[in-house]
Amino acid sequence: MGPGPINAHPRVLRAMSADLLGQFDPEMTAYMNQVMALYRPIFGTANPWTFLVDGTARAGIEAALVSLVSPGDRVLVVNFGRFGLLLTEILLRIGAMIATVDAPWGEVVSMDAITAAIERTSPSLVACVHGDTSTTMTQPLEGIGALCRAAGALSYVDATATIGGMEIAADRWDVDIVTGGLQKCLGGPSGSAPITVSALAAERIFARRHVEQGIRTAHMADGVGPRIGSNYFDLAMIMDYWSDKRLNHHTEATTMLYAARECARTVLEEGLGARYARHAAAGRAMAAGLQAMGLSLFGDDRHRMTNVAGVYIPDGVDGERVRTAMRGQFQIEIGTAFGPLQGRIWRIGAMGYNAMLHKVLLTLGALEACLAAEGFALPGGVAIRAATQAWEG
Amino acid sequence: MGPGPINAHPRVLRAMSADLLGQFDPEMTAYMNQVMALYRPIFGTANPWTFLVDGTARAGIEAALVSLVSPGDRVLVVNFGRFGLLLTEILLRIGAMIATVDAPWGEVVSMDAITAAIERTSPSLVACVHGDTSTTMTQPLEGIGALCRAAGALSYVDATATIGGMEIAADRWDVDIVTGGLQKCLGGPSGSAPITVSALAAERIFARRHVEQGIRTAHMADGVGPRIGSNYFDLAMIMDYWSDKRLNHHTEATTMLYAARECARTVLEEGLGARYARHAAAGRAMAAGLQAMGLSLFGDDRHRMTNVAGVYIPDGVDGERVRTAMRGQFQIEIGTAFGPLQGRIWRIGAMGYNAMLHKVLLTLGALEACLAAEGFALPGGVAIRAATQAWEG
Numbered sequence: 118m119g120p121g122p123i124n125a126h127p128r129v130l131r132a133m134s135a136d137l138l139g140q141f142d143p144e145m146t147a148y149m150n151q152v153m154a155l156y157r158p159i160f161g162t163a164n165p166w167t168f169l170v171d172g173t174a175r176a177g178i179e180a181a182l183v184s185l186v187s188p189g190d191r192v193l194v195v196n197f198g199r200f201g202l203l204l205t206e207i208l209l210r211i212g213a214m215i216a217t218v219d220a221p222w223g224e225v226v227s228m229d230a231i232t233a234a235i236e237r238t239s240p241s242l243v244a245c246v247h248g249d250t251s252t253t254m255t256q257p258l259e260g261i262g263a264l265c266r267a268a269g270a271l272s273y274v275d276a277t278a279t280i281g282g283m284e285i286a287a288d289r290w291d292v293d294i295v296t297g298g299l300q301k302c303l304g305g306p307s308g309s310a311p312i313t314v315s316a317l318a319a320e321r322i323f324a325r326r327h328v329e330q331g332i333r334t335a336h337m338a339d340g341v342g343p344r345i346g347s348n349y350f351d352l353a354m355i356m357d358y359w360s361d362k363r364l365n366h367h368t369e370a371t372t373m374l375y376a377a378r379e380c381a382r383t384v385l386e387e388g389l390g391a392r393y394a395r396h397a398a399a400g401r402a403m404a405a406g407l408q409a410m411g412l413s414l415f416g417d418d419r420h421r422m423t424n425v426a427g428v429y430i431p432d433g434v435d436g437e438r439v440r441t442a443m444r445g446q447f448q449i450e451i452g453t454a455f456g457p458l459q460g461r462i463w464r465i466g467a468m469g470y471n472a473m474l475h476k477v478l479l480t481l482g483a484l485e486a487c488l489a490a491e492g493f494a495l496p497g498g499v500a501i502r503a504a505t506q507a508w509e510g
Numbered sequence: 511m512g513p514g515p516i517n518a519h520p521r522v523l524r525a526m527s528a529d530l531l532g533q534f535d536p537e538m539t540a541y542m543n544q545v546m547a548l549y550r551p552i553f554g555t556a557n558p559w560t561f562l563v564d565g566t567a568r569a570g571i572e573a574a575l576v577s578l579v580s581p582g583d584r585v586l587v588v589n590f591g592r593f594g595l596l597l598t599e600i601l602l603r604i605g606a607m608i609a610t611v612d613a614p615w616g617e618v619v620s621m622d623a624i625t626a627a628i629e630r631t632s633p634s635l636v637a638c639v640h641g642d643t644s645t646t647m648t649q650p651l652e653g654i655g656a657l658c659r660a661a662g663a664l665s666y667v668d669a670t671a672t673i674g675g676m677e678i679a680a681d682r683w684d685v686d687i688v689t690g691g692l693q694k695c696l697g698g699p700s701g702s703a704p705i706t707v708s709a710l711a712a713e714r715i716f717a718r719r720h721v722e723q724g725i726r727t728a729h730m731a732d733g734v735g736p737r738i739g740s741n742y743f744d745l746a747m748i749m750d751y752w753s754d755k756r757l758n759h760h761t762e763a764t765t766m767l768y769a770a771r772e773c774a775r776t777v778l779e780e781g782l783g784a785r786y787a788r789h790a791a792a793g794r795a796m797a798a799g800l801q802a803m804g805l806s807l808f809g810d811d812r813h814r815m816t817n818v819a820g821v822y823i824p825d826g827v828d829g830e831r832v833r834t835a836m837r838g839q840f841q842i843e844i845g846t847a848f849g850p851l852q853g854r855i856w857r858i859g860a861m862g863y864n865a866m867l868h869k870v871l872l873t874l875g876a877l878e879a880c881l882a883a884e885g886f887a888l889p890g891g892v893a894i895r896a897a898t899q900a901w902e903g
Binding site: 119121122123124125130131133134135136137138139140142143171172173174175176179183198199200201202203205206207209210251298300306307308329330331332333334344345346347348349350351365366367368369370371372373376444450455456459 | 512514515516517518523524526527528529530531532533535536564565566567568569572576591592593594595596598599600602603644691693699700701722723724725726727737738739740741742743744758759760761762763764765766769837843848849852
């Protein structure tokens with residue numbers, strides 16, 4: 118019950134024990150095409166280029182940025198936490214000229230500030246995290262695409278921590294690339310990064326498309342434009358592999374593809390609306406329970422992610438000892454925090470397969486017991502009642 | 511029964527349906543430490559830095575090269591096939607000054623040629639593939655480390671296609687980084703890249719170590735040296751994550767770690783010597799069976815990989831129609847070929863869980879039937895006898 122990774126859905130676990138297939142086997146390529154179709158509604162898009170990057174969520178981020186950005190390009194990062202800083206960290210390696218528009222940890226960046234920063238910095242790309250688990254804040258993204266279009270900038274959104282739990286609306290937001298990961302609200306393991314790429318972004322990326330010498334045949338040209346700075350993360354090559362051309366690149370990670378497929382199937386069978394409502398109910402219940410215990414939540418209430426809450430460690434309580442007791446006595450993991458929040462807050466999640474009332478209640482009950490053992494005076498039993506009521510809405 | 515990916519060992523498939531763990535859970539970090547210990551004998555090394563890169567085998571290659579090489583560094587690539595060309599392709603993106611010492615497809619590069627090329631080009635790194643499945647050749651590596659040490663160069667070996675099936679002797683070869691993949695002789699799925707790093711290579715890599723701003727605490731310095739060109743593939747950061755520091759980087763791909771662990775356990779339980787002998791027997795049997803059918807093998811007999819054979823498509827036979835019939839009628843996949851060999855050879859493998867006599871015999875029997883259906887005159891039944899005798903040695 119931390120900020121992710123979390124327990125996978127049992128159906129996803131079972132899907133991963135299926136036997137493997139050759140990477141160009143018709144059954145395998147049919148599964149690849151299914152995955153493309155399954156992830157379009159989850160990203161809220163009709164983009165044909167919707168597929169997987171073989172690596173963790175961070176691999177998806179780097180693939181998007183290194184394929185969109187050339188050394189010297191100006192990039193504006195909307196930064197309000199550890200994962201905004203990660204975008205700058207990755208862009209630094211790419212050789213981008215980076216500007217940031219920042220909010221303190223626990224807040225989000227206003228659309229006015231983003232507008233002013235775009236005007237000031239004339240970026241070719243605006244990069245932003247949707248939900249930053251380090252601060253538990255969700256950046257509002259309605260209208261960001263129009264701002265970027267007006268300024269001639271492309272846009273990138275890291276939706277790792279929200280995809281499958283909060284609405285992703287790539288087409289309505291009008292953003293160019295969105296990436297995710299399985300290990301949060303999609304209820305799967307880390308190791309595969311779903312990605313969607315707009316027609317405009319695909320055009321920019323294909324303007325740097327090359328074919329590897331080792332697979333080039335007599336009638337194939339090498340390619341055009343400066344090469345993308347990474348081979349593994351070269352989205353032009355990865356898209357040629359996922360297209361009908363099936364040009365060899367990496368060997369698709371079959372088991373992770375099965376996992377990604379089963380995650381998407383469970384999400385769509387539940388229904389996106391029902392799933393977002395379930396995450397919202399779990400978030401409300403967890404927050405209400407924590408507050409009923411006398412604990413204070415971290416950050417701006419208006420922009421809290423539904424699937425993870427930051428909660429201040431009360432004075433006089435040893436945060437790590439409580440986490441150890443939660444894990445040791447109850448087999449429940451809650452999260453520590455990064456950077457300036459380390460030792461100040463816990464991060465408690467309820468996402469994917471864990472966004473269920475009984476898991477929220479078990480967590481609250483366990484935390485109550487661990488806090489009491491630490492000598493923290495709290496009104497016993499009220500958390501469960503408050504959480505149950507909040508779940509009902 | 512192609513050049514990989516292949517069928518995974520059933521124990522590996524089952525291991526992947528185990529429930530997930532938090533990335534800093536003591537049970538998880540204990541598994542990480544087990545994986546480090548399990549892969550040392552498989553790599554033939556005592557290197558403490560033996561771990562996993564989260565991505566396909568190609569991710570391991572890029573992580574090694576981008577962490578060892580800075581833009582402008584001179585690198586010598588020992589090139590005898592598609593995967594030697596892949597090394598140059600990746601190095602091109604890193605901005606290396608690349609020289610190659612080449613052999614025609616189907617041969618290997620002599621140690622004399624490598625010696626002369628090192629003298630001529632004074633590289634800071636020599637990079638080489640061990641077994642190149644595109645040509646089915648194995649590059650001899652005894653003595654290569656001493657050559658590199660004498661010239662002050664580091665060395666890198668891509669052992670994707672041989673690890674777990676042919677001997678890898680990182681310490682005896684005295685090479686600095688070796689990487690692999692699970693999807694060939696280790697009998698697992700694509701998606702995790704085992705890697706071993708020598709003390710000297712680790713020192714060079716740590717000379718470029720940085721700590722991400724988002725996880726830096728007050729007492730932590732940023733870092734030293736020019737940043738490695740990729741964040742995801744920054745081995746200094748990945749090693750800080752796999753070390754007792756457990757500094758957050760990517761979220762370890764839990765299921766793929768379970769797979770890598772179970773692959774190594776099955777390998778070590780069988781015993782490395784027995785396993786290499788089994789692959790050699792399967793290779794002998796397959797080659798003898800193909801030749802008994804009247805087919806000709808591709809490439810230099812002295813340097814053939816034990817786990818995959820290239821075989822010429824006979825005149826008048828449609829290679830793709832045979833592959834389709836093998837898959838359609840017998841559910842057996844055999845491989846096509848890349849670049850200059852496309853349409854000229856098939857690549858038929860027997861590796862990992864598939865390096866078993868009955869699978870070799872079933873493949874030969876099916877191929878005999880498909881060739882006969884194509885009107886290729888061949889002496890019926892002799893392949894099975896020849897293969898069985900060759901298996902016995």
